[in-house]
Amino acid sequence: MTHANTKPATLGELRASGHAQLSVKQEIRTNLIAALRDGRDPWPGIVGFEDTVLPRLERALIAGHDVVLLGERGQGKTRLLRTLNLLLDEWTPVIAGSELGEHPYDPITPASIRRSAELGDDLPIEWRHRSERYAEKLATPDTSVADLVGDVDPVKVAEGRSLGDPETIHFGLVPRAHRGIVAINELPDLAERIQVSLLNVMEERDIQVRGYTLRLPLDVLLVASANPEDYTNRGRIITPLKDRFGAEIRTHYPRLLSDEIAVVHQEAHLEATVPEYLLEVLARFTRLLRESTAIDQRSGVSARFAVAAAETVAASAVHRSVVLSEADPVARPVDLGTVIEVLRGKIEFESGEEGREIEVLEHLLRRATADTARERLGGIDLATLVSAVELGDPVVTGERVTAKALLAELPDLDILDVVAKRLHAESDGERAAAAEFALEGLYLARRISKIASDDGQLVYG
Template identity: 60%
Template sequence: MSPATPPPPPSDLPTTRAALRASGHVHRSVAAEVRDNLLRRMGAGRPRFPGLHGFDATVLPQVERALIAGHDIVLLGERGQGKSRLIRTLAGLLDEWSPAVAGCPVNDHPFAPVCPGCRARAEREGDALPVVWRHREDRYGEKLATPDTGVGELIGDVDPARLAEGRSLGDPETIHYGLVPRANRGVFCVNELPDLPARAQVALFNVLEERDLQIRGYTLRLPLDLLLVASANPEDYTSRGRIVTPLKDRFGAQVRTHYPLALDDELALVRQEAVLPEGTTVPAHLLEAVARFTRLVRASRKVDGRSGVSVRFSVAAAETVAASALRRAALTGEDVPVARVSDLPAVVEPLLGKVEFELEAEGREAEILHVLLRRAVAETFRARLGEADLSPVADRFAGGGSVETGDLVAAAELLRRVGAVPGLAALIESAAPEAEDGPPTQGLAAAVVEFALEGLYLERRLSKDAVPDGGVYRF
């Protein structure tokens, strides 16, 4: 996301058109500016699209080719595939500072003003024309398309106040510019393009092709210079009832996005996006279980694949697991909240609203997610502790003993109930290799022990009896 307040411009930048010309500044189109900066970063091996994972070999090469070609782009993908994040990174390919005519509503370049007001000022003031500098973050605009979005909001409308001043209806000075012309010489994004009303979609025709504006029967020749990027759901975009077909032809490039193809990319996104309470730890094996859970839900035949399962699903799950650990710490007096397997079931109910199920699953939605969650934990157990020697843990129950655990059992109490676990350090290294140097905390040790118990149960080497808020492991 763009910062709320861009930094102030350096004090040594030119403030008049004469000084700008003397500085050697060269006027470039937005397409040329983006292309030059993109190629420069590619040549230097610098990141071009920070914060994105899993698109390097699929989506990003297509986007780079479109930008190099100077094309407007439409990104097609289901919800939560990172379309908006990708679009917002495009502002980073603009020059850090760009000159504009001071007071211009459409950010005209001092060397090539296009709006009638600035052309008149340029003739009148000449090289004394004042110049302001805009940060790249100020040159990014975004609109979430909704059915009530009007042409006036997007393109512009006649300003009645200026008509009241005595100007004629055909005077260009009576026009109040909308969001698109105000994004001139920058990047503008229309999110969920098919949700635009047909009239607003038609209004974009001339902007994309002829680069002029048509407002209430008045055509204003305004050669806008901008990169227009849109996002859309594939099903809506390919339906002739949701998108005006000629508009699709105006976009130079269409790029399909996708959910993370690899588990590592899913994990990287969870770690990047999840905002966990300060001081709360969600060990690596639990984050992996959350990521696997998301992927299993996404692949399930009982889930409507057309609506998708957003990355926000896994992010919300990780945050809920951390919240459950913090709740336990507050109720039991634990010093360091560490999430455990017993915190995972708490994610199911809150996440139901993020999944669209097929009709055959009606009434069994929570049950389906619980089954998939257990599968995710089992897969994670096999990946992290499948080769570990857990016979000492299983032998603990051979004599008929049992251990009760749950989301309100403190770490110290769980470790006391289990007793000494030979080889615990090696188990922690396998399950949570990112743990800090030094002896593991009680919370981390309890998290790994509980993970081992649940894995043994899922592998049918232990049994488990359900009790309120937890379970009892026995042989």
């Protein structure tokens, strides 16, 4: 599409161009159907919902329904809501200078109706980008009706206008999103009396301010997110409001390990090389946390946990490279332990687990590491490595051991080349990480021992 500056600049030019007006929901439906028909992905950056959440959401949007997404924290609800504006037309015409961004064919405020009548085809128009047609509000207990709907503007009243004059109203978030999308995050946190103020907006499409009903045929798609537990916990979505949402869609955490890893790749900002098998360990660890009876599953284990864990492991590798003057920081299995202390606060434990938090996390991290080692190194006979470590000198690693020092301690065995090839390890740092991963896998399989010394070093023997 051409840039906004080359488009019609007056109502007359817009009519002459053949432009047709669509409601927001018609616009989204048209663009969504076109994307599906052309085989384009309407949901860039959304991972793991392809066969579950997205088909339901697409059906709801085609039906023209307002939508509430239900799911635990960190399931990508907000990310999904923020992609909705990509289904709007890239540019849309609005009456120049209008407070609510009204369509030139359909002014709805008294000021715009008056200007349209006075200027006719000379009514100036502007073009608004779809990024400006998405409004988001985090519902907090102190959110007011004025924030969402509007209030009487005392300055305008002081100018001599009467309270009954609709032009005395300062509009809130929802009217200002006219011809766009309004997203309310954590809807149950909104006080019930504030939720009531949305009822007219959703059904009758008018607004009430201070007892004065203003007939505003608002054109908005209202979407919201909520945690299912909030219905009984901190607050709830009032029944009449639930009834007005055409679709209630449950979200979920990634169901495939590959999706969990893909989310980490997409969201994490890694300051060092983190081998793929270590990301797999963290993804498995996150999944084990979601299955553990020691963890409060009502609050969930966010996808942000795995992302933050990967960033923490990378940061540990950078820290080591700076302290020990290594050129290229590469994360090693020894860095995995840093995740537990740093991230334990991101998880809610069941009430009977006080004092056992670290123990639970260490156990699940060992399980994740052992499962990944079996998966990644299955079929490789590591007996020669076991014998060499048992009979020769022990292998010392730790946060204060460089990759070169670790490689120098390793026995000269062909099997380590096989391990390096299987784990796609090429640089010294990657080969050291691969060897350490193999040793950790053997320790967890109880084929060799591991002792932690007082200075933080780990000795495999």
